[in-house]
Amino acid sequence: MRVIDTVKEMQETADKLRGEKRIGFVPTMGFLHEGHLALVRKARELADVTVASIFVNPIQFGPTEDLAKYPRDLDRDMKLLEQEKTDILFYPPYDEMYPKGYTTYVQVRGLEDYLCGQTRKGHFVGVATVVAKLFNMVKPHIAVFGQKDYQQLTIIERMVKDLNMDVRIIPYPTVREEGGLAMSSRNTYLSSAERQKALLIYASIKRLQELVKTGETDSLLLKEEARRLLASENGVNIEYVSISDPETLEEVDSVKDRAVYAVAVRIGKTRLIDNAMLGGGVT
Numbered sequence: 001m002r003v004i005d006t007v008k009e010m011q012e013t014a015d016k017l018r019g020e021k022r023i024g025f026v027p028t029m030g031f032l033h034e035g036h037l038a039l040v041r042k043a044r045e046l047a048d049v050t051v052a053s054i055f056v057n058p059i060q061f062g063p064t065e066d067l068a069k070y071p072r073d074l075d076r077d078m079k080l081l082e083q084e085k086t087d088i089l090f091y092p093p094y095d096e097m098y099p100k101g102y103t104t105y106v107q108v109r110g111l112e113d114y115l116c117g118q119t120r121k122g123h124f125v126g127v128a129t130v131v132a133k134l135f136n137m138v139k140p141h142i143a144v145f146g147q148k149d150y151q152q153l154t155i156i157e158r159m160v161k162d163l164n165m166d167v168r169i170i171p172y173p174t175v176r177e178e179g180g181l182a183m184s185s186r187n188t189y190l191s192s193a194e195r196q197k198a199l200l201i202y203a204s205i206k207r208l209q210e211l212v213k214t215g216e217t218d219s220l221l222l223k224e225e226a227r228r229l230l231a232s233e234n235g236v237n238i239e240y241v242s243i244s245d246p247e248t249l250e251e252v253d254s255v256k257d258r259a260v261y262a263v264a265v266r267i268g269k270t271r272l273i274d275n276a277m278l279g280g281g282v283t
Helices: 007-018 032-048 074-083 122-139 148-160 185-189 192-213 219-228
Strands: 002-004 023-028 049-054 086-088 142-145 168-172 236-244 258-267 270-279
Touching: 002 007, 007 023, 023 032, 023 122, 032 142, 032 168, 049 074, 049 122, 074 148, 086 122, 086 168, 122 148, 142 148, 148 168, 148 258, 185 236, 185 270, 192 219, 192 236, 192 258, 192 270
Parallel strands: 002 086, 023 049, 023 142, 049 086, 142 168
Antiparallel strands: 236 258, 258 270
């Protein structure tokens, strides 16, 4: 696996590759888990050359968020990527991504105002900006993103469409641990007792899918049931429960065809998010 740490070398390498090879890309913030590796495998399946990036992006963290303690283990990450036959790791330092005098940011208006954007002001400006920059550096034909971060995926898809970016976004289903907890680097913060409480998130997903499958469509009733389940144990603090349109992320009154159930909770000091599709023949 080749490791590249400058923008110039990454762009020159991409230029040489693009003429003959199809580039698949997986951007990450490192501390890789099976969810990330599944994205890498998908990229390798669809492309000739697989590039993964590791960059803990400071501009998507708020002033009270966990940038300083965000888990990092480069040696482990490199071994995992090598095992997956990743061709290139792009590992730029901060001053390569945001050199002195940097002032340009990308904003996807509207979609950033819902779900996590309600409490993480500026987060998705940071996400859109870093992903746009990475696309310009890696120059991929395809980029694979997990559906666990549904709002992020939706914002990136909209950015690519609106800015006519020459890259195809490939969504990948949420990868879950045994018991249904969505894989996340932040799961490492959970104690064993907190991990058990976190399983209520997946329980709420399965419950709402079951209710919709048997004919319940009222969003208010569905959200009330989700809140009841999530609050059934002490220590699960609900940030939001949402049932929204899959494209606009606006709240819907009922599940007419398909809708997204999205949830954010805090368990101890750990913030967890998850989502799932309701309706549309989902099982």
